[in-house]
Amino acid sequence: xxxxxxxxxxxxxxxxALLYWSVLSTNTTEQHSLLINSDTxxxxxxxxxxxxxxxxxxxxxANPIKTVIQGEQYRKAWETAIKVPIVFLDTLYGGVxxxxxxxxxxxxxxxxxxxxxxxxxxxxxxxxxxxxxxDLLKTLSLENIVVDGISAQHPYxxxxxxxxxxxxxxxxxxxxxxxxxxxxxxxxxxxxKYGNRLFLLEYETESDHNWTDLNDVETILETDDLQELKQxxxxxxxxxxxxxxxxxxxxxxxxxxxxHAKQWxxxxxxxxxxLKGVPIPGDRDNAxxxxxGLIPTLLSNENVVPRLRPFEEQxxxxxxxxxxxxxxxxxxxPKSVFVEEAKAxxxxxxxxxxxxxxxxxxxxxxELDKKEIKDKLIKRRNDIVKYAIEFKKEIERxxxxxxxxxxxxxxxxxxxxxxxxxxx
Numbered sequence: 001x002x003x004x005x006x007x008x009x010x011x012x013x014x015x016x017a018l019l020y021w022s023v024l025s026t027n028t029t030e031q032h033s034l035l036i037n038s039d040t041x042x043x044x045x046x047x048x049x050x051x052x053x054x055x056x057x058x059x060x061x062a063n064p065i066k067t068v069i070q071g072e073q074y075r076k077a078w079e080t081a082i083k084v085p086i087v088f089l090d091t092l093y094g095g096v097x098x099x100x101x102x103x104x105x106x107x108x109x110x111x112x113x114x115x116x117x118x119x120x121x122x123x124x125x126x127x128x129x130x131x132x133x134x135d136l137l138k139t140l141s142l143e144n145i146v147v148d149g150i151s152a153q154h155p156y157x158x159x160x161x162x163x164x165x166x167x168x169x170x171x172x173x174x175x176x177x178x179x180x181x182x183x184x185x186x187x188x189x190x191x192x193k194y195g196n197r198l199f200l201l202e203y204e205t206e207s208d209h210n211w212t213d214l215n216d217v218e219t220i221l222e223t224d225d226l227q228e229l230k231q232x233x234x235x236x237x238x239x240x241x242x243x244x245x246x247x248x249x250x251x252x253x254x255x256x257x258x259x260h261a262k263q264w265x266x267x268x269x270x271x272x273x274x275l276k277g278v279p280i281p282g283d284r285d286n287a288x289x290x291x292x293g294l295i296p297t298l299l300s301n302e303n304v305v306p307r308l309r310p311f312e313e314q315x316x317x318x319x320x321x322x323x324x325x326x327x328x329x330x331x332x333x334p335k336s337v338f339v340e341e342a343k344a345x346x347x348x349x350x351x352x353x354x355x356x357x358x359x360x361x362x363x364x365x366x367e368l369d370k371k372e373i374k375d376k377l378i379k380r381r382n383d384i385v386k387y388a389i390e391f392k393k394e395i396e397r398x399x400x401x402x403x404x405x406x407x408x409x410x411x412x413x414x415x416x417x418x419x420x421x422x423x424x
Contacts, residue, residue: 041196046086046181054179055081056125056198060151070144071293073151077369082156082362084198087178089185092201096120098190107285110194111204118211119204121173122180124197125155127285145295152291156365158200158284160373161254163357168348170247171212171267171280175202205265205282214278216270223261223325224408226277229268230421231413239266239277239421241333245388246341247279248326252387253345253380255311256287261325262407287311288373313379315387322394328405331420335392342388349381 046052060075089096093114102109108124127150154160158175165172180186182195203211206225210217221229230237251259259281266277291300291310300308306320315321354377358370380387400419404411416423 044181047088049086051083051085052179053081054084054198055079056155060148062148066148067293069294070148071152071291071296073290073292073296074154074369075151077365078151078155080364080368082177082364084177084179087180087199087201088183089180090183093118093120098185101190107283108193110190117209119207119209121202121204122178122194122199123175123202123283124194124199125177126198127153149296152289152296153285154288154290154369155198156361157287158202159360160357161256161284161287163360164254164349164354164377165250165281167353167357168246168250168345170243170250171278173202173205173280173282175200175284177201202282205263205280207265210267212267212280214267214269218268218270218275220280221266221268221277222407223264223266223405224411226266226268227405227408227413227417227421228411229275231411231417233275236274237277238271238274239329240279241330242337242341244279244329245333245337246345247281248330249338249342249345249384249388249391251281252315252321252391253349253377253384254287255289255309255376255380256281256284257289257307257309257321258283258286259323259325261323261328261405264325288376311373311376313376314383315380315390318387318390318394319398322391322398324401324405326391326395327398327420328401329421330392330395331400332422333392335389338388338392339385342385345384346381349377351378354378354381 055078057078060073060078062070062072062075089098089112092112096112096114099111099113099119102111102121107127110122112120112122114120156177159177162172162175178199178201180194180197180199182191186195205220206222207220210220212220226237226239248259263281263283265280265282267280268275268277270276288311289309291297291308296310299305300310302317302320306317309315309317309320354374358366358374361370400423402419404413404418
């Protein structure tokens with residue numbers, strides 16, 4: 001027994017030594033994009049160019065020990081240079097103005113509005129996870145566990161998701177990768193934080209003006225606004241449940257595990273005297289999420305962080321993928337709808353269409369990650385009917401909500417409407 005304890009102690013010491021060797025190899029929490037063949041970005045007159053050759057980040061480069069401990073992930077995609085168009089806000093879509101600063105815990109963003117009142121968002125591809133780092137990890141100097149976790153996200157996953165969504169007849173925000181240099185429109189307030197960076201330029205999931213292909217649209221709302229509208233107008237406010245089921249099953253195929261209520265917009269379409277909300281998924285940072293290496297594998301275990309679901313050939317833990325959002329909006333949706341929409345996705349996302357979707361990626365990125373992601377997509381699509389049934393079963397098992405949906409904590413709703421959208 002004593003020898004066993006000694007061996008165990010030695011193994012723990014070795015593991016901790018390797019862990020610190022791994023995490024201390026990078027002591028930076030954020031890095032902006034890296035221009036190729038340029039010693040200093042400040043000497044470039046970007047008005048003389050229409051594009052740049054740029055790598056998203058070299059922050060995630062790893063030695064062999066770091067790769068074992070923290071995984072290979074999408075490190076090579078982050079550090080691979082691609083050609084990206086340059087954007088100046090005073091000429092973009094005839095000129096846009098900055099309406100406000102947005103963003104979540106790790107994404108920096110600017111809300112834009114063009115002259116026809118269509119709203120857009122610039123969302124940083126590089127992430128700043130400082131706010132996500134627990135004090136304990138800071139005390140132990142292990143911040144890099146969280147920082148390096150960003151390498152599990154594909155820097156260009158969102159544009160592939162959008163193309164796949166188009167084939168699947170799921171609304172999307174049509175993101176494009178752009179480079180925004182420092183410029184007068186950004187001014188002193190925003191130039192340092194947002195200038196000379198890579199962004200996703202996409203439509204906003206909240207807008208007074210319709211940017212979709214749908215007809216008879218009155219407005220585009222966020223989820224909490226939809227709830228308030230339902231509270232006021234009762235049965236005259238509906239949602240397109242079929243389209244939401246399709247969108248959520250599509251999420252299962254692409255492995256997007258982070259789908260809470262604040263990541264959705266609703267296109268309010270006038271139909272037979274009623275308003276019907278058609279869902280628009282936003283924020284695709286965690287599609288194709290890759291969890292390799294000792295630490296990510298440990299964290300993504302269903303008993304450690306149940307919501308952290310890796311993108312693998314098979315879905316192994318459905319409870320981690322069912323959100324309060326699903327229970328709220330789809331509690332009373334028949335199982336038959338889930339099965340029918342799953343079969344529809346199988347018909348739409350053919351092998352040929354999945355192959356064609358990768359055309360939005362630069363060749364260098366496709367050469368790195370296309371085969372692995374494509375193979376997993378096809379396997380998940382093939383099994384989506386089975387997953388659809390499991391998904392619905394899990395919603396029913398968990399039942400309606402007993403606390404407010406995320407983002408609606410401060411809204412005064414009836415008890416029925418707090419429980420589920422169709423319970424009112």
